[in-house]
Amino acid sequence: xxxxxxxxxxxxxxxxxxxxxxxxxxFFAKRTNTAFLSISLGFSAGVMIYVSFIEIFPKALVELxxxxxxxxxxxxxxxAFFGGMLLIAxxxxxxxxxxxxxxxxxxxxxxxxxxxxxxxxxxxxxxxxPLNQETKQRLHKMGxxxxxxxxxxxxxxxLATFISALDDPAVGIAIAIAIALHNIPEGIAVSVPIxxxxxxxxxxxxxxxxxxxxxxxxxxxxxxxxxPFLNDTIFGLLFASVGGIMVFISLDELLPAAREYxxxxxxxxxxxxxxxxxxxxxxxxx
Numbered sequence: 001x002x003x004x005x006x007x008x009x010x011x012x013x014x015x016x017x018x019x020x021x022x023x024x025x026x027f028f029a030k031r032t033n034t035a036f037l038s039i040s041l042g043f044s045a046g047v048m049i050y051v052s053f054i055e056i057f058p059k060a061l062v063e064l065x066x067x068x069x070x071x072x073x074x075x076x077x078x079x080a081f082f083g084g085m086l087l088i089a090x091x092x093x094x095x096x097x098x099x100x101x102x103x104x105x106x107x108x109x110x111x112x113x114x115x116x117x118x119x120x121x122x123x124x125x126x127x128x129x130p131l132n133q134e135t136k137q138r139l140h141k142m143g144x145x146x147x148x149x150x151x152x153x154x155x156x157x158x159l160a161t162f163i164s165a166l167d168d169p170a171v172g173i174a175i176a177i178a179i180a181l182h183n184i185p186e187g188i189a190v191s192v193p194i195x196x197x198x199x200x201x202x203x204x205x206x207x208x209x210x211x212x213x214x215x216x217x218x219x220x221x222x223x224x225x226x227x228p229f230l231n232d233t234i235f236g237l238l239f240a241s242v243g244g245i246m247v248f249i250s251l252d253e254l255l256p257a258a259r260e261y262x263x264x265x266x267x268x269x270x271x272x273x274x275x276x277x278x279x280x281x282x283x284x285x286x
Contacts, residue, residue, distance in 0.1 A: 008165035009219055011176040012158050016215030018180035019150065022187020023208035035266055037185060038258045042267035044178035045254035046274025052243040052250075055171055055282060056164065057081060060243065063236030073236075080237040084156075084244025091152055092252070143194035147207050150186045151214040157249070158218030160242040167239065174278055175246070182254055183212060 060080065065073030157179055165172020187208045195204035226234060258267030 004166060004169070005223065007169060008162045008172055009216060009223075011165045011172050012161045012219040013216040015161050015176040015179040015183065016154060016158060016212035017209060018183040019187035019190065019212030020205060020209045022184040022189075023191035023205050025184065025188060038266040039270035039273075040181040040184070041254045041258035042270025043274035043277075044182045045250040045258070046271035046276075047174050047178040047278045048246040048250045048254070049271075050275040050278045051171055051174060052246045054279070055168070056239055056243040056246075059167065060236045060240035063232045063239065067232040067236065076233075076237065077240045080240035081244040084241035085248040087241070088153075088156060088245050088248045089252070091156070137197070140194065140197035143190055143192075143197060143204070143207065147190045147211040150190060150211040154212065154214035155218035155221070156245050158215030159222040159238075160245050161215065162219035162222055163238050163242055167235075170281055174281060178274070179215070182249070185257070187212070
């Protein structure tokens with residue numbers, strides 16, 4: 001059990017630190033690679049949707065039906081599933097759209113902030129152009145709010161990865177990869193405004209990584225609070241909630257974002273590929 005916990009935590013850490021990859025892409029890419037992001041976000045959605053309905057929901061149902069009988073167990077599973085959706089929907093609702101990490105971000109759009117023409121020439125330069133103090137403060141505030149928003153979002157995502165990996169390491173790996181891919185655009189959203197406000201890649205990269213660390217922190221908090229009470233009922237409720245969280249993220253964030261990056265067919269190809277990879281991995285590990 002100890003080794004399983006360590007492995008689950010490391011997977012969650014890996015998923016969270018992917019925000020740093022987005023940060024580095026933002027520094028070195030002149031334009032957003034829309035094909036890559038569209039396919040990868042679609043792939044993430046495919047993995048999450050498939051595993052939620054084929055693996056996670058049925059396992060939660062088995063646990064809760066076994067503990068409470070068929071009718072009550074089914075009701076508890078359904079309520080927990082939609083409860084997970086409600087939780088992540090409320091988090092989204094409480095965060096303003098400009099700072100919401102579920103809003104699509106492009107490297108070039110953020111480098112050329114529409115309310116500041118001073119940024120218009122910076123997209124092809126290695127260093128940010130001189131900005132007035134008001135613009136710097138606004139960009140810095142934007143970056144900090146985005147980091148906070150991503151931190152809040154990453155708590156339930158970290159718990160989802162951790163709980164899934166505890167039950168089935170193979171499923172945990174797939175979910176960790178899916179969440180890592182969808183964290184890449186979030187790293188861009190944090191790092192670009194901080195970099196253009198401060199002129200420091202180090203500060204932008206640091207804040208991007210720190211916001212990603214909320215995922216393993218969410219796993220630790222979940223472990224410390226829930227593990228002493230973990231039984232069939234708690235595990236079933238958690239697992240069903242995790243399924244709801246991942247389906248909501250896929251439908252509300254990943255697929256719409258993948259299409260908005262301008263590659264509608266690529267997003268669908270990525271989604272189908274994600275489902276196929278998840279299905280194959282579950283069959284091979286039976």
